[in-house]
Amino acid sequence: MSRKLISAVIALGLSTTIAVAQDYPTKEIQGIIQWSAGGSTDTVMRSVTPHAEAALGGTVVMQNMTGAVGAIALNHVAGAKADGYTLLMGAENPLLYKVMGLGDKDYSEFTPINILARGTPILVANKDAPFDDYSGMLDYIASNPGALRLGSTGPGGLPSVITAMMNTVEGELDVIAVPYDGDGPALTALQGGAIDVMPAVLGAAIETIRAGAIKPIAIFDVEQNENLPDVPLVTSFNDGYNTYLPWGPFFGVFAPKDTPDDVVAKLSAAYTEGAANPDFMKLMEDRGFTMMGISGAEATAFLSKWQQGTAWLLQDSGLAKTSPEEFGIARP
């Protein structure tokens, strides 16, 4: 084949990609939500996307694809064409799939479009629990070993990470971890007294705290929270937590790796604009989320820092199935 022809073919190929990117989107975009309808990822994604759609001038059809702790959705989108027409709307979990033995893919197969917001962990207790603050709880655990029932949501979930943090900072705590399949059911069980303490995301617990049905023990953050100004920070009890905090689950929109740069740029711009919508900001603030709205290199850096910190925390507390080292996740 002559060289001219080859270059012509390449040029044609390039021009069509450019044409595609300029017109993008020419068809509807599939947004695959990793979690079930009604969950927090679902709610956040369904409330930001209409604003982003307006900015993008296209349609995003959202579908929930649940199962295997979100791995099904992740694999589906990772395997889709990298043309910007299939997006993953996910949370933090995939960053732990490798170390927890849940899958062989994580966000390194993706380009972050926008990391929307971050949640704040809070430790809450049943309203009749025999202690009112963090140090009281530690005293209770010390004097009643193996009696405190602590809610969890499976390995790699927020409660397991917070528990790992507590075990690392305070030394091994002798408690019973009762597993639930999500923070909603676990918080229900907390109100009913089936468990005594539960590390939860602030947004999920805040209304119940306001009503006095459960009591806040400590906020796992380095800054006082505006929504609950009276609840003490865990760092005020033990400085050791400063090493790991701020930490929190996050929500983000992702496209498969190798999606054309201009398509990513267009999507990022749309979601950044969508996330800046005052209605959406108010909604997120009311639920106690910290807005992030980061994309590009900043988002990639955030993801790798998050993964390093959390994966090694789990490894050090013995929860990880495979050492992060195996996957080239450096110790922070």
Added chain:
Amino acid sequence: MHPEFRGDMDHHDGTSDAIPGGYVEKQRPGELAFAIFLTLASLFLLYSAYGISGFDALSAPGAIPMATTLVMAISAFAVVLRTARLKKVTTETLSKDILPGTVVLFIGFLIVFGLLLQPLGFVLTAAVFLIVAIKVLAKRGWGYTLAVALGSLVVIWIVFRVVFTVLLPAGVLPEAEFIQYFRNLMSAGAS
């Protein structure tokens, strides 16, 4: 009539779930083989359930699966013993009453449907399936077959794909572009 038999004579084929098929006092063709298959499958599942976590703890993830597969194996074996003792139904044969040609043919259709759904896309696969199936069953002219098959397909497609935005496998047809085209027309018309 056997006290356990609550159905009526016409429904030994299990047309309704409340009236399960089969005869209580007799063995249908293939019934014993089915029961043996279930027993073996249950034993295999029991072995697999043991592999989940062994006798690790009462709360182990494998505890309930082991208990249930054990019950499956025992009950399936009991069915084998009971069925083996029964007399065979003399008036029925496997190829006439349990697996007639049409049923085998349709099971084949369904398997082909499942295999083609992803690569070919929903619309084409469903169109071929409906046309062939209605042609085979109704034995009417092509005009009637095509009209009924494609007409109902369009309705189903609109309900699921357009109204309920179920992302059925698109396959080789540029379905999303097609919908977007209409959306643009609509919005152009509206503005």
Added chain:
Amino acid sequence: MDTFLAIFTVFTQLDLLVLVGVGTFVGIYIGAIPGLSVTMAVSILISFTFSWDVYPAISLMVGIYMGGVYGGSRTAILLNIPGAPSAIATAMDGYPMAQRGEAGQAIGVTTVMSFFGGLIGILVLALAAPFVSEFALSFQPRDYMLLAVLGILLVGSLSSGSMIKGIFAGSLGIAIGAVGRDPLTFTERFTFDFQIMEGGISFIAVMIGMFGVSEALMQLQNVNMKAVRQKIDRIVPSFGTVKKYLPLSLQTSTIGVIIGALPGTGGDIAALMAYDHAKRVTKKPKVPFGQGAMEGLVAPETANNAAVGGAFIPMMTLGIPGDAVTAIMIGALFIHGLNPGPMLMIDQPDMFWFIVGALFTANIFMLIFGLTGIKIFTKIVEIPRSIIIPLILLLSIVGAYAVNNSITDVYWMLGFGVFGYFMRHYGYPLGPVILGVILSRLLDDNWRRAIISEREELGRFFHGIFTSPLSLVLFVAVILIFVSQTPLWAILKKRLFRKTS
């Protein structure tokens, strides 16, 4: 008192009234088509109604919810294919009636009874919500486990025919429910190292396969049989009929409200439990159960509609969803700037009364649309089989795919369809399989939670049961029902009878 007047909001604003009506109408059809679920419809509505005010959005959702729960009974009666999981029990006696040409009468009774059940649910929601939600919260993991065991014992009444085959079918269902990654520890169960197995098997796929595909294959054997002509002159049941079933429907509605109010259990379990209850208390049904007994229609249909009101109880009082649909509605309230939770009743009591009013209106619309559209609906049965069989198969495939956008579910559905076909031929009941799948997680998860909470000690576990009144009641019920189904009971009864005589 002003806030209470919010109950009339729906009636005073025409647009809201229309939306509830449209929602109910659409809901009936969504419910009737297997694979289109209310959950799905409501989550699509979240995006659709995004820019609306909160009242119109909620009106539409409430309508769809109420209509959808009822609509599932339509296809259950006419085609023996439950449109929704909560209509499984309805098929057992509804379909035999349709086979006798009494589909019109069956739908009529179903509609009136669904209305009645819905009404009871709404009344309880309006009058006793805080009390019921407190009761629901007091259920501990061991109580949920006992409830699941109680449910599994229903196998006895669901398996007409051979009991041992019913036991097999029930345990098969529990095993099916365990496939995939365990939600508590993420351990792989029955996945055989296949990645496609990790997501587990959707129980809707099992239901559509076992009831839809196997039914269609069954009917292939008599394609040319003429369809039964349906009598549609007497649709609305007489006052006497309604009065006759009033005591039963009150009991089954109560079952529905309580099961509906418990977080984690919904209309499907409620309907099956109510069916079992009806079978137990009805000493002499006019027609035997399983062959078109009215009681077998009344019980599940009152219960699943009563469960709607029930599901709203924890949602409105505590911000805890009673089922999947109310979970999405909580999300919708968030998006519209409300904060559902225990404070909602205090901060925005209008919202509570508005929802009660909307539910009540939807219930009335359900009665109207339910009783008027029957003529066209029953025509479905009269469509030639050569057309309806391919359509059922196609709808089953689309429906199974739609549940989770997964091709794997389609394969499962087809596999269980063929398997179910053999099960029917050889006298294995299908109901217990679905029952097992529904109850699998409830049993498994809560058993493990309960025993973990007691540090793996059985002694402490039973101590817990005997010291809690609720657990004790459930435990005694389990024992009694178990004994009544075994030969032991017959022996015992004989002895007692001899002594007294």
